[in-house]
Amino acid sequence: MSVTQQQVLDCLARVRSPRGVALTEAKVLSPVTVNDGKVFLSINVEAGEARAWESVRAQAEGALRALPGVSAAMVALTAERRPGAPADARSRGATGVAPAAAHRPPHSPAGSPMARQAEIPGIAAVIAVASGKGGVGKSTTALNLALGLRDLGLKVGLLDADIYGPSVPRLAGINQKPELDDARKMIPVDRFGLKVMSIGFLVEEDTAMIWRGPMVMSAITQMLRDVAWGTLDLLVVDMPPGTGDAQLTLAQNVPLKGAIIISTPQDLSLIDARRGLAMFTKVNVPVLGIIENMSYFQCPHCGTRSDIFGHGGARHEARRLGVPFLGEIPLHMAIRETSDAGNPVVVSAPDGPHAAAYRAIAAAVRDRLAGVTAT
Ligand code: ADP
Numbered sequence: 044m045s046v047t048q049q050q051v052l053d054c055l056a057r058v059r060s061p062r063g064v065a066l067t068e069a070k071v072l073s074p075v076t077v078n079d080g081k082v083f084l085s086i087n088v089e090a091g092e093a094r095a096w097e098s099v100r101a102q103a104e105g106a107l108r109a110l111p112g113v114s115a116a117m118v119a120l121t122a123e124r125r126p127g128a129p130a131d132a133r134s135r136g137a138t139g140v141a142p143a144a145a146h147r148p149p150h151s152p153a154g155s156p157m158a159r160q161a162e163i164p165g166i167a168a169v170i171a172v173a174s175g176k177g178g179v180g181k182s183t184t185a186l187n188l189a190l191g192l193r194d195l196g197l198k199v200g201l202l203d204a205d206i207y208g209p210s211v212p213r214l215a216g217i218n219q220k221p222e223l224d225d226a227r228k229m230i231p232v233d234r235f236g237l238k239v240m241s242i243g244f245l246v247e248e249d250t251a252m253i254w255r256g257p258m259v260m261s262a263i264t265q266m267l268r269d270v271a272w273g274t275l276d277l278l279v280v281d282m283p284p285g286t287g288d289a290q291l292t293l294a295q296n297v298p299l300k301g302a303i304i305i306s307t308p309q310d311l312s313l314i315d316a317r318r319g320l321a322m323f324t325k326v327n328v329p330v331l332g333i334i335e336n337m338s339y340f341q342c343p344h345c346g347t348r349s350d351i352f353g354h355g356g357a358r359h360e361a362r363r364l365g366v367p368f369l370g371e372i373p374l375h376m377a378i379r380e381t382s383d384a385g386n387p388v389v390v391s392a393p394d395g396p397h398a399a400a401y402r403a404i405a406a407a408v409r410d411r412l413a414g415v416t417a418t
Pocket residue numbers: 174176177178179180181182183184210284336337372373374375376378379380382383
């Protein structure tokens with residue numbers, strides 16, 4: 044039997060808050076989402092109080108996970124600076140927790156945005172798949188690219204951080220929820236040999252959630268650090284689309300080895316892609332390259348190719364901007380159908396031309412990463 048909203052609230056009422064009252068009385072809770080055993084909520088406090096609340100967050104999450112009928116629970120802590128509060132509060136990052144100098148990567152000079160990032164134990168490299176706007180096929184590409192990297196013999200994880208529309212569970216046909224390990228950490232779902240984690244395991248893809256920047260960051264930080272990823276060669280992060288504050292904070296706070304930008308050939312999307320590029324450059328994350336998706340139309344019947352969007356824009360733009368062009372993926376029914384049926388093309392037609400295209404891009408990404416790591 045799945046847990047009810049009332050049972051969740053009763054459980055939270057047993058957690059004490061630093062304000063001396065029960066957590067449910069402290070006026071800090073977001074609405075609670077309870078969905079088929081999955082529980083999600085956030086605790087919203089001011090940045091100056093965040094430290095005092097971290098243990099409450101952990102306690103609340105632990106209590107919920109121990110509740111019968113709860114299959115997964117996430118409690119995010121969001122800390123916002125009051126207008127006029129010292130800038131210092133903000134420099135602690137959206138979770139309100141000051142960055143630990145001891146975790147600073149050795150190559151990151153203090154004061155650079157990279158200095159804020161802490162490496163994730165067990166994960167050799169984290170890369171972001173981003174797009175300037177939604178609907179360009181970012182998630183489809185992230186998933187198939189992760190599978191292409193898997194085919195190269197790498198141990199790969201996929202973190203669906205597209206908090207505004209977490210589509211990876213649907214695209215990968217995942218119906219089960221993550222289980223908990225002995226430490227009550229969520230274990231990513233094993234699918235097609237990938238370790239997959241998504242906020243979509245906790246909330247429905249189309250749940251209209253009003254996510255504010257700090258809440259996004261907090262939820263994603265937890266998915267990065269409080270998940271039993273095990274050992275991975277590479278974690279692919281499917282970023283939320285766009286280049287707003289939430290994306291910038293994410294790019295700044297996740298220890299990224301590099302970023303990949305997905306663009307369609309249309310001009311508008313290329314303008315957006317340029318913004319994406321500028322965003323990563325601003326936070327010193329190397330752009331591994333641009334992938335042109337829906338590059339040309341390939342007729343599923345006769346195989347004829349039509350450049351309906353004026354193909355080649357991304358390649359040209361990449362050259363102009365001095366970033367690598369990683370490859371192109373055609374607009375093809377098979378990609379849409381397989382992806383929407385939860386059986387991505389690299390898995391459903393591993394010997395076909397599309398799988399080969401994704402694998403070629405994966406190899407280019409691996410080589411670029413090796414170059415980035417070597418320098
Ligand atoms: P985004 O993550 O950028 O919002 P999605 O990956 O969810 O985009 O893709 C949007 C839609 O486009 C989906 O229906 C998907 O199946 C389809 N799609 C993505 N890439 C291709 C492609 N190369 N060919 C055909 N359809 C595609």
